[in-house]
Amino acid sequence: GKNTLHPMGWDAFGMPAENAAIKSKIHPAKWTYENIDYMKKQLKRLGFSYDWDREIATCNSDYYKWNQWIFLKMFEKGIAYRKSAFVNWCPHDLTVLANEQVIEGRCWRCDTPVVQKEIPSWYLKITDYAEVLLDDLKELEGKWPDAVITMQKNWIGKSIGATIKFPIENSTAVLEVFTTRPDTIFGITFMALAPEHPLVLELAKGTEYENEVNGFVNKYTTMSTRERNIVEEKEGVFTGRYAVHPITGEKIPIWTANYILWGYGTGAIMAVPAHDERDHEFAKKYAVPIKPVIKPVEGDWDYEKEAYTEEGILINSNSFDGLKSSEAKEKITQYLEEKGIGEKTINFRLRDWNISRQRYWGTPIPIIYCNECGIVPVPEENLPVVLPENVEFTGMGNPLEKVEEFVNTKCPKCGKPAKRETDTMDTFIDSSWYFLRY
Ligand SMILES: [Zn+2]
Numbered sequence: 001g002k003n004t005l006h007p008m009g010w011d012a013f014g015m016p017a018e019n020a021a022i023k024s025k026i027h028p029a030k031w032t033y034e035n036i037d038y039m040k041k042q043l044k045r046l047g048f049s050y051d052w053d054r055e056i057a058t059c060n061s062d063y064y065k066w067n068q069w070i071f072l073k074m075f076e077k078g079i080a081y082r083k084s085a086f087v088n089w090c091p092h093d094l095t096v097l098a099n100e101q102v103i104e105g106r107c108w109r110c111d112t113p114v115v116q117k118e119i120p121s122w123y124l125k126i127t128d129y130a131e132v133l134l135d136d137l138k139e140l141e142g143k144w145p146d147a148v149i150t151m152q153k154n155w156i157g158k159s160i161g162a163t164i165k166f167p168i169e170n171s172t173a174v175l176e177v178f179t180t181r182p183d184t185i186f187g188i189t190f191m192a193l194a195p196e197h198p199l200v201l202e203l204a205k206g207t208e209y210e211n212e213v214n215g216f217v218n219k220y221t222t223m224s225t226r227e228r229n230i231v232e233e234k235e236g237v238f239t240g241r242y243a244v245h246p247i248t249g250e251k252i253p254i255w256t257a258n259y260i261l262w263g264y265g266t267g268a269i270m271a272v273p274a275h276d277e278r279d280h281e282f283a284k285k286y287a288v289p290i291k292p293v294i295k296p297v298e299g300d301w302d303y304e305k306e307a308y309t310e311e312g313i314l315i316n317s318n319s320f321d322g323l324k325s326s327e328a329k330e331k332i333t334q335y336l337e338e339k340g341i342g343e344k345t346i347n348f349r350l351r352d353w354n355i356s357r358q359r360y361w362g363t364p365i366p367i368i369y370c371n372e373c374g375i376v377p378v379p380e381e382n383l384p385v386v387l388p389e390n391v392e393f394t395g396m397g398n399p400l401e402k403v404e405e406f407v408n409t410k411c412p413k414c415g416k417p418a419k420r421e422t423d424t425m426d427t428f429i430d431s432s433w434y435f436l437r438y
């Protein structure tokens, strides 16, 4: 189960204890402490010379009090905050899951297909530290395996590029896209929007493509994440509308395509089939023109056969012809900035950490909701907010919500009746600061 033994600590909060409670009517606290005793006995019999004086368990209030204290410090600094957003949701366990807790579209605990749901949650603003995290990886070179450093870099996923605005013909709407290759801007032959993009249906309305677009959007928005991930064939439909190239003024057809993901970037791309593999595959399938704008420094390349995705020398790009990709990226971005149609943008793959879990067996988030004062942090001297033991496990929703003595409290600011937050913290919070505890 989740009774993982770290050097001298038990990571003793989490889902298995709660699932055991629902199935067997054993209280998670009893289940967890009994497991710890049992494992400890086994470890002693194996003769390991651990110093048991230094044992800790994350489900003890003298440990999770400090989860709460750290949360309050982060709240003060504005790096623990609440917002409503789409999250991975397990409809069986009725809880949020981190991306790392979704395995091939399914819940890591119960194997139920995961769905997207919009709910308010607490987040830690780890994106504020993206640059620092990336920079400090340099200090680990030669000390950590290269493969691990690369994994960390990809997880942070820094990319430098430009955000570009594309006006839409006969519309006041503007399409915004992010690209790491502004040097290929003269090679755009179509725009592609995710099926979920709110503009898709709006644009197609009243055109002869309306029915086809509606069918396509309906097909992909009702598909589960898992089914969608399995579809390998690129598929798309023309919306019947055009964007305007911000430099040349040319008309660019707007498509909706299954390989554009909503919730990643702006959910829309400028497609450059000559220099992007996925756009190339799509263009070949639907006979969209392919226009080369970068040539390799050495050797030949047949743009009808495959995309050339490396950097090179600009061609077919007006006054930018002859520049190297690296120079052209700067100059074209500068040009877009001067014209007010684009700007240099640094994009990170890293997202803020959603730490809210809708379950009982975890650290209570030390927040109180007051009708008068809004979101009020529990004063430090009132920590720990202790997890009540008298709960009922029905298997439906968060059992904490039904514990009146817990939920109903007084506002620390105005003294009027108020309600406690019933979300508890993701169990990974517990192990995130072991090093401080030791
Ligand atoms: Zn589940």
Ligand SMILES: [Zn+2]
Binding pocket: 370, 371, 372, 373, 374, 411, 412, 413, 414, 415, 416, 418
């Ligand atoms: Zn109040």
